[in-house]
Amino acid sequence: MQPVCEKRRSPSWVVRSSCVQLSCGMSATPIREKACLYFAYGSNLLTARLRIGCPSAVKVDIAQLKDFRLDFNYFSRRWQGAAATIVGDRNSRVWGIVWKISQDDLAHLDEQEGVKKAIYRRFRVEVRNGSSFYSCWTYQLVRPLEDDRRPSTVYKSVIISGALENELPEDYVAQLRSISDNGYDGPVEEFFTEDHWGKVPEDWRQFLEAAEVDTVRNVIANSLIERSEDPNWNMEMPETLANFFVTCGNSSLPRNAVANLRDVDEIFSEVQPTEDNWICGTQLMTVSGGCRRHVKPKKQHEISRMAKVVSVVAKTTHSSVTDLGSGLGHLARILCNEYSLDVLGIEEQPRFTEQARIFDLESQSLGKEGEVSKLPEHVTFSVKPWTSGRSMLKEVGKENLRSTLCGLHTCGDLGPAVLRMFAETQEIVGLCSVACCYMKLSATGDFVGFPMCKRLSSENFSLSYEAKELACHALESFVNGKLVSGYERLKIHCYRAMLEKLLIQHDGQLKRIGVRGVKNAHLMDFSEYAHCAILKLDTINAEELNQLIHLNSDWLDAAAKNWKRVLLFYLLRLCIAPVIETVLLLDRMMFLFEQGDDLSKFFLRNHLIPRH
Incomplete structure (x- = not known):
């Protein structure tokens, strides 16, 4: 179960000279058998886990799959870490369970594993135990292997529990125990098992139990979100608790939504303030014309706001736009159709690239009669955390392209990667990047997503997985949303x-x-x-x-x-979430400052600090 709050995505702003940065399938084989064999190697080793969705499951045998190794990849929101998969590897083996399941349950597994969404593919494997051989269905992630592939502690413990329950070989269980995890050990459900309430200072507990939830909500809204003093604060609040709220507020960057782009216009005088430059902080913005098709209202609002910012940056820097992780091309189409910009969409998944081209043609056909709308260019290319901006542009045939790089939801290590591209690549003259999924930032290895700056790196500063995951949550959405609406x-x-x-x-x-x-x-x-x-x-x-x-x-x-x-x-x-996010954002600011240019100045302007 997830903590009781919504996820958030956080942009931040920086500028270099005249450049602005907003940093912020496979379908399953048709099922014909009335019953079939399924080889499980991950969380479905545990009987209770599998039978939640597959009540017909009956254990047949334990077995091993040769010439494959157990690996992990693709961040799972359910498990808060990488999910299990199998990877071809000669002389390796994966132990698992052969289950007999019904046709309906196999269809449910396809849905659970995201086969139609091209997350996993289902295929046949031959497994054995001694002289017994079985032809089974199993699943394999189809996404390219990522740099940080650690499962959560929660997920790993479920796999180990299943291995112990079914008495898999001891050496294999030891191998499972040795797998490095990200430390995430579960949120809300452990409140009683870990006695979370008992860890709160006694005087805090007494005050909180006597106070109304609305009272606490108002205190937090005033001290952390609106940054104003509330004369109605309960004077009996423990001083340490009051200091906690104030300190959290003073130690975090403002989190209010950006109201408009006038601060950008003040710096770049050639872009004059107009009604078109407004970004309304609360009003739901929607996409016009053919670009609206296939886009839900919330997504329309998101890409409309992003497009306005990108357009100002691109026109100011006299550059085209490179949309990194362009997906189905929704943002790219708006930038082309509504802002007449030249846009290159770079997407890792070939099927998304092809679908984006189809949507482009649909959008063009829905335009006004006689009007020829501009279309973005779409290419398929996988950007890794260590990919340089120059090599990326060269690989997609745009080596000398003067470009503003934009990324809506630069997830995990991709956020730091685009910062490095911007700092190191002269052709990339602007950057608009909305970061998310801080918990996927690598802390070790060849590429380190946090910390980025030399100062924190030299001090071996680190954040736990739980801390980085917490930084993704929106305090204001919870306090001004769920706590108000019941x-x-x-x-x-x-x-x-x-x-x-x-x-x-x-x-x-x-x-x-x-x-x-x-x-x-x-x-x-x-x-x-x-x-x-x-x-x-x-x-x-x-x-x-x-x-x-x-x-x-x-x-x-x-x-x-x-x-x-x-x-x-x-x-x-x-309340600690915005403090942790501030640490992450200031680390990025310091990284840019260390590059020896005036890259960090815009970061400090109060009205253009992060927010969606």
Whole structure:
């Protein structure tokens, strides 16, 4: 379960001379068998995990797949780390379980593994155990291997639990234990098992339990978001708690949405302020004409705002635009059609490149009669963290192209990579990059995503995976959104944490096991929620759950009564998010400053600091 808040993506702004930076498939083989064999090697080694979506699964045997190795790749939001895959490797082997499953369950596995989205492909393998051979379906990630391929601690523990449950060879289990993970050990559900509330200072707990959630929300909104003093602060608040809120606010960059582009225009006098230069902070912006097709409203708002910024930068620097990670080309089409810019879209996935070209033609056909709209150019190229800007432009046939590089959602190490491209490549005269997924930043190896600057690097400064993951969350969206629109719905997070404790009490192998999502859980009592949540688990039945509820009735009643503790604890935790993000952004600013040019000046302008 994810922490109770939304993800956010953060741009930041810098300038060099006249250059601005906003840094901020395969389809499955048709299923014909009534029942078939499936070889599992990842989280589906664990019986309880597999049977959530495949209730028909029956274990046939353990087996090994030769000439493949177990690896990890492609960040999974569910697991908060890289997902398991198999990679061809002579003289290696992967141990797993042969399951017999129904046709319906195989179709469900295709959906779960993202086969239609070309995340995994399903194919046949031959596995064996001694003299027994089996022809099975299995799955393999189709994405190119990334630099940081560490699974989360949570995910690795599920795989190890499955290996132990099914008595895979001891040397192989030892190999699993030796796999390096990213340290992420699970959020909300561990509130009771790890006694998170007990780790809060006693005087803080007393104040928070006596205060209303709205009171705490208002304090945080004033001190961390709006940066104003609230005369109605409860004077009985512990001084250390008040200092915590103030310090978090003073130690983080402003997080308010950018209101307009006038500060950009003041620096670049040749671009005069116009109504077209406005970026409205709250009003939902949409895409016009044929560019709107296939784009959801939220995405329309996002790319509309980004396009306005990119257009100012590109026109100011008299450059074309290179859209890195252009996907289906939505941003590139707007820049061409609405701002008459020359745009090159670079995308890693060939199928996205082809689809972008199809959407371009659709957009052109939907334009006004007699009007010939401008189309972007799309190429397929895989940008690695160590790819230089000059080599990238050379590979795509644009070696001497004067370009503003833009990236909407430069994920993980791609964010630092484009910063280095901008700093090192003379042809790249501007950069607009909206960073996201800080938890995917590499901390070791040939390419280090954080820290970037020499000062922090020389001091061996580091951030844990949990800290970088927390920096991705939007304090303001949670405080001014979910806490305003009815926080009673967040009771489900307490229920999930209560259920986690019961499941572990029943069987330690059920730690962090996936449970069924339950709608409108806040309208139920815990017992009703719990029975709905375990509906697809065959490792605990309704009668056993009832016994656990009866044995723990006093504790459960107290926990449910104090469900707001879970909410308040993670609200406190969320206050640190902007501080951590500030560290990440200032590290990037210092990196640019160290390049010996006036690259960091714009970063310090209050009204153009990060925000979407």
